Amino acid sequence: MIKFPGSDSYDIEICDGAYRPLPFYLNQQSIKILEDMGVEEHFFFHHQSKELKRLSSTTTNSQLASAFLKSHTIGDPIHFDWFIRKLETLSLGFRKDSFLRDVIEIAVLVELRALKYKARIPVQEGFTLLGIMDETGVLEEGQVFCIVEEDGKPRVITGNNLIITRAPALHPGDIQLVTAVAMPNHSPLMELRNCICFSSKGKRDLPSQLSGGDLDGDLYQILFDKRARPKRVYTPADYARPTPVDLGRPIQREDMTEFFVTFMATDQLGRIANLHKILADQRPSGVLDPDCLTLAELHSDAVDFSKSGIPVSENLALGWHFTETKAQSHR
Numbered sequence: 589m590i591k592f593p594g595s596d597s598y599d600i601e602i603c604d605g606a607y608r609p610l611p612f613y614l615n616q617q618s619i620k621i622l623e624d625m626g627v628e629e630h631f632f633f634h635h636q637s638k639e640l641k642r643l644s645s646t647t648t649n650s651q652l653a654s655a656f657l658k659s660h661t662i663g664d665p666i667h668f669d670w671f672i673r674k675l676e677t678l679s680l681g682f683r684k685d686s687f688l689r690d691v692i693e694i695a696v697l698v699e700l701r702a703l704k705y706k707a708r709i710p711v712q713e714g715f716t717l718l719g720i721m722d723e724t725g726v727l728e729e730g731q732v733f734c735i736v737e738e739d740g741k742p743r744v745i746t747g748n749n750l751i752i753t754r755a756p757a758l759h760p761g762d763i764q765l766v767t768a769v770a771m772p773n774h775s776p777l778m779e780l781r782n783c784i785c786f787s788s789k790g791k792r793d794l795p796s797q798l799s800g801g802d803l804d805g806d807l808y809q810i811l812f813d814k815r816a817r818p819k820r821v822y823t824p825a826d827y828a829r830p831t832p833v834d835l836g837r838p839i840q841r842e843d844m845t846e847f848f849v850t851f852m853a854t855d856q857l858g859r860i861a862n863l864h865k866i867l868a869d870q871r872p873s874g875v876l877d878p879d880c881l882t883l884a885e886l887h888s889d890a891v892d893f894s895k896s897g898i899p900v901s902e903n904l905a906l907g908w909h910f911t912e913t914k915a916q917s918h919r
Contacts, residue, residue: 603805604718606782609736611659612714612809616707616865617756621763624874626819634815635709643696643703648683650676653692662695713813715745717784719795719803724776729790732766734810737781744778746770751811751818752784754798758864758884760875761824762799768810784808797824800888822876827888833897847897854899857890 614622619632646656650672656662658669672682672692682688702708715736727733732752734745746768753763771777777785786794786803795801798808835843864883871877875884890900 606718609738609782610716610807612711612716612811614707614709614711615755617758617861618753618763618809619707619709620865620868621753621757621760621875622751622816622818624760624876625763625821627816631813631815632709635711636703639703639709643699646696647689647693650681653682656692656695660695660699711811711813714809714811715782716807716809717782719801719806719808720780720783720785721788721803722777722785723788725788726771726775726777727769727785727787727789729787730766730794731769731787732794732810733771733777733780733785734768735778735780735783735785742778742781744770745810745812747812749818751816752794752798752808753811754795754801754806754808756861756887757799758861758875758887759799759825759881760822761797763818763821764794764797764824765818765821766794768812784810792826800825800827800891825884825888827885830889830892830896830898832895850899851893855890855893856900857887857893860887860890860900 614632614635623629623632642652642656646652654669654672657672658664662668663671672688675682675688682692699708715734717734717736722733732750734750736743736745748767749765750768751763752766757763795803795806795808801808860883864880864887867877867883868875868880871880874880886900889896889898893899
């Protein structure tokens with residue numbers, strides 16, 4: 589892609605490499621949206637209990653500990669997972685060494701904290717993949733092509749009502765259902781690996797419907813667990829793109845310094861996300877609550893701040909508070 593028209597640079601830069609399919613994780617935002625879409629609670633509790641059992645067994649079993657280290661890329665440069673397996677073959681389990689035991693237990697503790705405080709729940713029937721565009725033109729609107737590599741062999745994910753999203757997801761329409769299709773063996777798309785291919789047809793591209801995503805290295809999450817069956821789907825958000833600030837002159841070093849200071853002083857991204865999480869949990873209508881929808885739009889503006897140069901006003905970010913106060917005064 590041409591990132592900066594008019595530039596004299598002809599360098600080609602690689603944004604990322606899809607060397608392996610990344611795991612799928614639920615989080616607090618996606619769980620709440622899926623819940624409001626009608627997904628039954630047993631889906632979430634099933635995978636949470638499954639992860640707790642896995643982490644508990646990891647600290648007592650060498651094979652599971654090795655698989656855990658490999659899946660979380662812990663100690664890859666020193667082949668730590670192989671070392672744990674090798675010790676087991678020599679009847680020298682890692683639990684016999686206090687240092688190795690502590691390393692495994694601390695790594696597991698980190699995952700437990702993420703599970704407790706961020707609801708970071710892994711789901712095996714899902715992947716996180718790099719998004720690209722179908723340049724062959726074979727995919728129709730609402731269709732995607734997903735291909736991953738497992739044990740050195742390609743695997744194509746197919747099926748109707750495939751759940752797709754992109755983090756962070758705050759708006760109820762940030763999670764959509766699509767149709768994952770297969771391709772003939774001679775198709776150029778079959779040469780791809782560990783990515784999701786989007787259709788170039790339709791009035792609006794699918795990536796932009798998922799939290800305003802694009803194809804410059806963004807990662808997209810797909811979920812094909814049969815337990816996750818949404819009963820309803822909501823219209824994606826369609827926010828007006830802010831016009832970037834134009835100084836009308838070449839950028840100077842002082843402008844960059846001023847922008848950095850302004851960004852540090854007015855950044856409201858984390859605050860907006862936390863407010864949205866709290867309100868979505870407390871309000872009867874969940875993520876469909878008007879204040880939550882407002883915060884979702886403000887979150888989108890805050891994400892674009894680094895590109896547009898337009899900060900989110902603190903008073904505007906806290907506008908939901910005045911709405912709540914006014915509602916209480918009329919009771």
